[in-house]
Every structure is written in C-alpha cells, then in structure tokens.
Amino acid sequence: MSKEKTYEIIEVCLLAGRIMLKNGAETYRVEDTMMRIAKAYGVEDSDSFVTPTGIIFSLEGQEPTKTKLIRIIERTTNLEKVMKVNDISRKISVGNIPLQEAYHLLKDIDKESKTYSDLAQVIAAAIASGCFLIMFQGIWQDFFAAVIAGGAGFLCSVYFHRVVQIKFFAEFLAAVLIGLIAFGSVHIGFGAQTDKIIIGSVMPLVPGLLITNAVRDLMAGHLVSGISKGAEAFLTAFAIGSGIAVVFVIF
Incomplete structure (x- = not known):
C-alpha cells in the first residue's frame, strides 16, 4: 500500500470519528466505526483510542507505523450526523464508496449546519x-x-x-x-x-x-x-x- 493511500485512510477514519464524537456518539461506537472503515480499505490491523476530548488512531503493519492524534474541543448533540456517518460506514464496508468519495461525503456532513435553528x-x-x-x-x-x-x-x-x-x-x-x-x-x-x-x-x-x-x-x-x-x-x-x-x- 502506498504512503499516500495510507494517510488518506487515516484522514477518512479520523474524520468519521471526529464527526461522531463531536455530535454525541458513544466511545465504543466511534472506535468500532473507525476500525471497520480501515478494514474495508484493506488495513486489517488498526488500533484506536478514543476519549471525549481526543482520538488516537494507528495503522499497524505499515513501515513505519502510521499514528495520528486529534483533539476534540467542542461537543454537542446532533444524532442526525451520527446516523449519516454510520450510513456511510456501512456503504464503505460493502465496497460501495471509493476512498476519495468517502472523504468528500464526510466533509459535507461535517460542514452541515445545525438541523434545527x-x-x-x-x-x-x-x-x-x-x-x-x-x-x-x-x-x-x-x-x-x-x-x-x-x-x-x-x-x-x-x-x-x-x-x-x-x-x-x-x-x-x-x-x-x-x-x-x-x-x-x-x-x-x-x-x-x-x-x-x-x-x-x-x-x-x-x-x-x-x-x-x-x-x-x-x-x-x-x-x-x-x-x-x-x-x-x-x-x-x-x-x-x-x-x-x-x-x-x-x-
């Protein structure tokens, strides 16, 4: 797997996790979603550690091992965004969404304004x-x-x-x-x-x-x-x- 694709997988996984964690998802659901997305794109061995204020995600089996940390500053409740990320994750798992398309779809969800004024x-x-x-x-x-x-x-x-x-x-x-x-x-x-x-x-x-x-x-x-x-x-x-x-x- 190329270095560029590895980093793209990390970015997609972290983006999905960040959206879910910021909008009220449970910690175990965030970790499971990130690892499932990585597995769907060919990375069998991945690890994630999620707390309410941060996410650490690592792809094992790469030379060298790729690890990235992001901070979560603001948290709110928007279960519609969590549902949309879950839907994209399921489509990724069955191979219906390419890597670049998944990244852009997640970006669109992240940019969405609040459902209700x-x-x-x-x-x-x-x-x-x-x-x-x-x-x-x-x-x-x-x-x-x-x-x-x-x-x-x-x-x-x-x-x-x-x-x-x-x-x-x-x-x-x-x-x-x-x-x-x-x-x-x-x-x-x-x-x-x-x-x-x-x-x-x-x-x-x-x-x-x-x-x-x-x-x-x-x-x-x-x-x-x-x-x-x-x-x-x-x-x-x-x-x-x-x-x-x-x-x-x-x-």
Missing part, C-alpha cells in the same frame, strides 16, 4: 417543559409558567455558553433564571406550584444523552470515557442544582 430549539424546550410538568403530575394552571421558564432557561443556556464558553456557568445562570421565573410566577398568581414548575423547566437542561453514553461506555469496558462523561454529567447536574438552590436561599 436556535429559535426552534428554544420553542421545543419551552413546550417540552410544559409537558414534563404535566408528566410529573403538575396542574394545568402551571403549564404556561413552565413553558415560559423552560424556554427562557434554555435560551439563557445557549446564549451564555457562547459568551462565557464555560458550560458550567451557562447552565448555572440558566437554572437561576428558571428559579426566579418560577418563584415570580407563583408570587403574582400566574402559577401555583413552584416545585413542579421548576422540575418541568429544568428537564431540557438535564444531560440525559451524556448519562446514557457514560453508562454504555462503562458497560462496554471504556472506563476512561465512561468516568469522564459521568463526571461531566455530574457537573451539569450540580450546576442546575446549585442555581436552583441559590434562588431558594434568596426567597
């Missing part, structure tokens, strides 16, 4: 907050208070995450805002049950996918990734709880 996400979070309130046996009188609090809290989280660039503080401030709106709505008679409004409103901020991936990684034996994702989920939960606690202390 910020406004659509805020509206969805607001409606979900009201629905969560009803699910947790709240009363319909509090539905619109939860909608307003949940939407405002999610918007605050998105905005401050761009300004502060520290996820913990963005979620903390969002929780404080949710608590203030919940107490304010009950104080003016717009709502009735402060606890149910808060519970329903913070649900869009809860790191459900992160917790799920942490458990799945731990069960698959990826202890480093599982523990680090669990710690990140704990910090998010701590930020939400601290923000609400501050409001309870004030009032």
Whole structure:
C-alpha cells in the first residue's frame, strides 16, 4: 500500500470519528466505526483510542507505523450526523464508496449546519417543559409558567455558553433564571406550584444523552470515557442544582 493511500485512510477514519464524537456518539461506537472503515480499505490491523476530548488512531503493519492524534474541543448533540456517518460506514464496508468519495461525503456532513435553528430549539424546550410538568403530575394552571421558564432557561443556556464558553456557568445562570421565573410566577398568581414548575423547566437542561453514553461506555469496558462523561454529567447536574438552590436561599 502506498504512503499516500495510507494517510488518506487515516484522514477518512479520523474524520468519521471526529464527526461522531463531536455530535454525541458513544466511545465504543466511534472506535468500532473507525476500525471497520480501515478494514474495508484493506488495513486489517488498526488500533484506536478514543476519549471525549481526543482520538488516537494507528495503522499497524505499515513501515513505519502510521499514528495520528486529534483533539476534540467542542461537543454537542446532533444524532442526525451520527446516523449519516454510520450510513456511510456501512456503504464503505460493502465496497460501495471509493476512498476519495468517502472523504468528500464526510466533509459535507461535517460542514452541515445545525438541523434545527436556535429559535426552534428554544420553542421545543419551552413546550417540552410544559409537558414534563404535566408528566410529573403538575396542574394545568402551571403549564404556561413552565413553558415560559423552560424556554427562557434554555435560551439563557445557549446564549451564555457562547459568551462565557464555560458550560458550567451557562447552565448555572440558566437554572437561576428558571428559579426566579418560577418563584415570580407563583408570587403574582400566574402559577401555583413552584416545585413542579421548576422540575418541568429544568428537564431540557438535564444531560440525559451524556448519562446514557457514560453508562454504555462503562458497560462496554471504556472506563476512561465512561468516568469522564459521568463526571461531566455530574457537573451539569450540580450546576442546575446549585442555581436552583441559590434562588431558594434568596426567597
């Protein structure tokens, strides 16, 4: 195998892994996808080591062994991109996509903008907050208070995450805002049950996918990734709880 083709295989594998890891895929799924792509292009022996903040990928059996490391700085949730990479990986495995074409297809996926605009996400979070309130046996009188609090809290989280660039503080401030709106709505008679409004409103901020991936990684034996994702989920939960606690202390 030529040196140029070896590096092209590494680039395709790393690009697929980076897209998946940045958009919410589990660690073991990322590693398995990268090794399957390498095998489909003729490299039987490859190794990958994936953590939430980096990927190390190596092609064995080459002279010399080719290894590359990339860092993952930002992570979000976009399972549509994960699904598209999985689809391309399956087509590569059956030999339907040449190497260069696979690279360009993955590049197109990486350049895609968010599936839903910020406004659509805020509206969805607001409606979900009201629905969560009803699910947790709240009363319909509090539905619109939860909608307003949940939407405002999610918007605050998105905005401050761009300004502060520290996820913990963005979620903390969002929780404080949710608590203030919940107490304010009950104080003016717009709502009735402060606890149910808060519970329903913070649900869009809860790191459900992160917790799920942490458990799945731990069960698959990826202890480093599982523990680090669990710690990140704990910090998010701590930020939400601290923000609400501050409001309870004030009032």
